[in-house]
Amino acid sequence: MIDKTVSAAFCVPFFGPLPPYFIHWVKSCEINQGHFHWFVYSDRVRRGGRLNRAVTVIPYGVDAMASDFKKILGIDIHRGNFRKICDWRLLFYSLRRNVEPLDRYDLIGYTDMDMIYGDLARFMPGKxxxxxxxxxxxxxxxxxxxLMRREAAAALADRPRVREEMERAEYREFDESPELMEILSPGGKAFCQAHPLQPAMSAGVACRNTFSIWDRGRVTVWDRRGCRMEGGFHHFSRFKGRKRFRVRTGAIAAPAWGVCKFGILPAASRRAFWPLIMSLFI
Incomplete structure (x- = not known):
């Protein structure tokens, strides 16, 4: 469990229309307001401000980002491949630390939007x-x-290997590479494991056949073998973008909702629970 004095900020650039599950993502952040804060950079936001006590939106476009990379870091980025945002976000601390209050936080992180969070502090490593x-x-x-220690995040902008990847046109998953882990933690002070933060990817869980329940701020992942595991978040990237994945309008108002291959739907009754169960077998 996270030390009660530790705080963390996520920098989340997202260009283009915000996804239909954005309100659920924002709602799931809220329980973490005591330790975590999300700064969302969007070219579809006209006025910045807080959506709740855990999420701040900031108007910020691609041109402004490219200009900041050049002006602040001396890096020319290729804007033709927006998959590269996964790499560019590694340096958002260096780009924005003089604009947002990022220096108040002990840890700086990157994260996705196709996910729902539980009570993250309960699943962070000790010390x-x-x-x-x-x-x-x-x-x-x-x-x-x-998440990276703030000092480690600050040092990334000066690493030639990191700068090389920022300027590369193609995306090669540098943000998920063991090489990046070695750059961030040459002394091996790393905690890189799925359990218990990401239960759907934990050992013993049938990750290809899962759904999750968000219930008043807690996230539990179920698999088709009956395994249930509470954790820090559920990443539903495999589901999004498919025709069968629909966000039900009534889900956000429900005290509990589920995320499965059929979309996001209310899950506050036994009857409403059946589509989630069926999603494991259809």
């Missing part, structure tokens, strides 16, 4: 600040959830 990097995948950084 949190004894790690240079904390991720929710085994043996390497995790695109959906990685």
């Amino acid at each position: 949190t600040l004894g790690h240079d990097i904390i991720s929710a995948d085994d043996g390497h950084p995790c695109g959906p959830f990685t």
